[in-house]
Amino acid sequence: MRPDAKIRFIVRHSDEFDIVAIGAGPAGATASYLLARWGYRVALVERTRSRRGLAESLPPSATRAFQRFGLGDVLRSRHVLEATGNTSWWDSHECRPEVFKAPGHQIHRPGFDAALASRARQSGVVMKAGTAIKRVKAGQDEAEIEWRSDTGRAGLWRARFVLDCSGRAGVIARRGFRRSPVYHTQALIGLWRARDRFAVPDCADDTHTFVESYAGGWAWSVPISPRVRTVALMTSARATTYSGELSRAPHHGALVAGAMLSGRPWTTDASVYDSSRYAHGPVLLVGDAGSFIDPLSSFGVKKAIMSAWRAAIVVNTVLRDHEAAGEARSYFDEAERDVFDSALRQSRSFFSGAAGFHGSAFWHARVAAVDAALGDAARDEHDKKDEELLRSDPRAAQALRLLKSGASVEFRPGAGVRFDSVVEPDGRTLVRRNAIATDALKRPVRYVAGVELPRLVGLAPRYRQVPDLFEAYNRAAAPVHLHDFLGALSVLIARGALTQRVQT
Numbered sequence: 001m002r003p004d005a006k007i008r009f010i011v012r013h014s015d016e017f018d019i020v021a022i023g024a025g026p027a028g029a030t031a032s033y034l035l036a037r038w039g040y041r042v043a044l045v046e047r048t049r050s051r052r053g054l055a056e057s058l059p060p061s062a063t064r065a066f067q068r069f070g071l072g073d074v075l076r077s078r079h080v081l082e083a084t085g086n087t088s089w090w091d092s093h094e095c096r097p098e099v100f101k102a103p104g105h106q107i108h109r110p111g112f113d114a115a116l117a118s119r120a121r122q123s124g125v126v127m128k129a130g131t132a133i134k135r136v137k138a139g140q141d142e143a144e145i146e147w148r149s150d151t152g153r154a155g156l157w158r159a160r161f162v163l164d165c166s167g168r169a170g171v172i173a174r175r176g177f178r179r180s181p182v183y184h185t186q187a188l189i190g191l192w193r194a195r196d197r198f199a200v201p202d203c204a205d206d207t208h209t210f211v212e213s214y215a216g217g218w219a220w221s222v223p224i225s226p227r228v229r230t231v232a233l234m235t236s237a238r239a240t241t242y243s244g245e246l247s248r249a250p251h252h253g254a255l256v257a258g259a260m261l262s263g264r265p266w267t268t269d270a271s272v273y274d275s276s277r278y279a280h281g282p283v284l285l286v287g288d289a290g291s292f293i294d295p296l297s298s299f300g301v302k303k304a305i306m307s308a309w310r311a312a313i314v315v316n317t318v319l320r321d322h323e324a325a326g327e328a329r330s331y332f333d334e335a336e337r338d339v340f341d342s343a344l345r346q347s348r349s350f351f352s353g354a355a356g357f358h359g360s361a362f363w364h365a366r367v368a369a370v371d372a373a374l375g376d377a378a379r380d381e382h383d384k385k386d387e388e389l390l391r392s393d394p395r396a397a398q399a400l401r402l403l404k405s406g407a408s409v410e411f412r413p414g415a416g417v418r419f420d421s422v423v424e425p426d427g428r429t430l431v432r433r434n435a436i437a438t439d440a441l442k443r444p445v446r447y448v449a450g451v452e453l454p455r456l457v458g459l460a461p462r463y464r465q466v467p468d469l470f471e472a473y474n475r476a477a478a479p480v481h482l483h484d485f486l487g488a489l490s491v492l493i494a495r496g497a498l499t500q501r502v503q504t
C-alpha cells in the first residue's frame with residue numbers, strides 16, 4: 001500500500017471507463033459521485049426511468065454520513081421531511097416514543113434517489129437511465145459490461161472496476177455470491193392520505209415513524225408529509241390481504257382511521273440475505289446487492305451509502321497501487337460481513353422481545369433463523385464483535401470502579417497484549433495502522449468507543465492522575481467523551497495491556 005503512488009489514468013475510448021456502477025439507488029449514486037469527484041471516469045447505469053416508491057426513515061447518524069460526503073444538501077430537498085423521533089409498540093401495549101437528540105429524516109425514495117443521482121451527474125458521472133445491464137464478464141483486472149436500453153439500443157463497455165449496486169436484483173451477486181435468505185419477509189405496502197391529519201396518538205408527533213409488532217408480523221408507518229403516509233405490513237405469510245393484515249395491527253388501524261388508501265397496495269420482497277463474498281477481481285458487491293438487513297433497523301440506506309464509501313476507497317486504493325489489491329478486497333469483505341452480522345444480532349434482540357410478548361410461532365421462528373445464521377455462538381461471547389467483547393469484560397467494570405475512585409495511579413505497559421496492525425480508511429485510501437491484539441480477539445482492534453488504544457497505551461505511563469491522562473489524550477488525538485475514555489482505559493487494564501498500581 002503506497003500512499004504516494006500516482007493514479008495512472010488509462011482512459012481510452014468513449015466505451016471505456018475506470019468504473020461502471022450498476023444501479024442508481026443510494027449505493028450506486030454515492031459510490032459513483034465520490035469516485036467522479038476523485039477524478040475517475042465513471043458510468044452509472046439505471047434500468048428504470050421512474051418508479052413508485054416507499055417512504056423510508058433515516059436515523060440521525062445518517063445525516064453525519066451524508067454531510068461528510070458533501071451530500072448534506074440532498075437531505076434538505078423537498079422529498080425529505082425532518083423527523084423528531086419514532087414511536088413503537090413492540091414488546092408491550094405501552095406507547096414508547098423515542099425522541100432523537102438531533103433530527104432524523106423521512107425520505108420519499110423516488111425523489112430522494114433522483115436528487116442523489118443528479119448530484120452524481122453534476123460531479124461528472126456519465127449517467128444512463130432506462131438502461132439495464134444484461135451481462136458482466138469479469139476477468140482478473142477488467143470487466144466487460146453489456147447493456148441494453150429501453151429504446152432498443154445495446155452496447156458493450158469495458159471498465160477496470162464494476163460495482164454491483166443493483167440491490168435485490170443482484171446482477172452479479174446472484175451469479176454465485178448471494179446466499180439463501182436467512183428468513184423470508186414480504187412487505188405489503190399502502191399509501192394513505194388523510195383529509196386533514198392522521199390520528200397520531202398523544203404520546204407521539206406526526207413526523208414520527210411508527211412501529212408495532214403483532215403475533216404474525218409487524219407494522220411500520222413513515223410520513224411523506226403530515227397528510228400522506230405509507231403503512232407497510234411485514235409478514236412471512238403469502239396468501240394474505242393488505243386489509244386482513246392491517247386488522248392485526250390495532251395501533252396502525254387507529255392511525256389511518258378516517259384516511260383514504262391512495263391506489264392499490266403493493267407487495268415487495270423484504271427477505272434478509274447476505275453473500276459468500278463481497279469482493280472478487282474487479283467486482284465489488286455494494287449496498288443491498290451484497291446483503292439486505294431487516295428494515296426494522298431503519299439502517300438500509302445508511303448501510304448502502306457507507307458501503308459505497310468503502311467501495312470507493314477500495315477502488316481508489318487498488319487503482320493507485322495494484323499491490324494493495326488483496327488487502328483492500330479483504331478489508332471490504334470483512335467490513336461488509338461485520339455490518340451484516342451486527343445487524344443480525346440487533347434484529348435478534350428485537351425478535352426475542354416480540355417472541356416473549358406474543359409467544360407466537362412467527363417470532364420464535366425468526367429467533368431460530370437468526371441463531372442458525374449466526375451459528376452456535378450466536379448468544380455466546382465469542383461471536384460478539386471484538387469491541388463489544390472487550391467492553392463487556394467484567395474485569396473492565398472492576399477496573400472502571402477503581403479509576404473512578406480518584407486514586408493516584410501508576411500505569412505500566414502490560415505483557416498480555418501485542419501490538420499489531422489493521423487496514424483502515426484514511427481519507428480516500430486504505431492504510432495500515434497500529435492496533436492491539438490479544439489471544440481472545442478474532443482480529444486486532446484499534447479503537448474502543450472511538451478511543452485509539454495504541455495511543456492510549458503509549459501515553460498512560462507518563463501520567464499519575466486519570467484527569468491529566470484524559471486531557472493529554474484529547475490534546476494528542478481526536479477528542480472523546482470522558483465516559484468513552486474511561487471505558488477504553490478500563491478495557492486496556494482488564495486485558496493486561498496496562499497494569500496499574502494504585503498509590504495511596
Ligand SMILES: Cc1cc2nc3c(=O)[nH]c(=O)nc-3n(C[C@H](O)[C@H](O)[C@H](O)COP(=O)(O)OP(=O)(O)OC[C@H]3O[C@@H](n4cnc5c(N)ncnc54)[C@H](O)[C@@H]3O)c2cc1C
Nearest residue numbers: 023025026027047056057132133166167169287288300301
Ligand atoms: C419494505 C422495506 C422498507 C424499508 N425501510 C427502510 C427504512 O425505513 N430505512 C432505511 O434506511 N432503509 C429501508 N429499507 C432498505 C432500503 O430500501 C435499502 O437498504 C436501500 O434501498 C439500499 O440501497 P441500494 O442502493 O443498495 O439498492 P436499491 O435502492 O435497491 O437500488 C438498486 C438500483 O439498481 C437498479 N437495478 C437493478 N437491476 C438493474 C440492472 N440490471 N441494470 C441497471 N440497474 C439495475 C434498480 O432499479 C435500483 O434503482 C427498506 C426496504 C424495504 C424492502
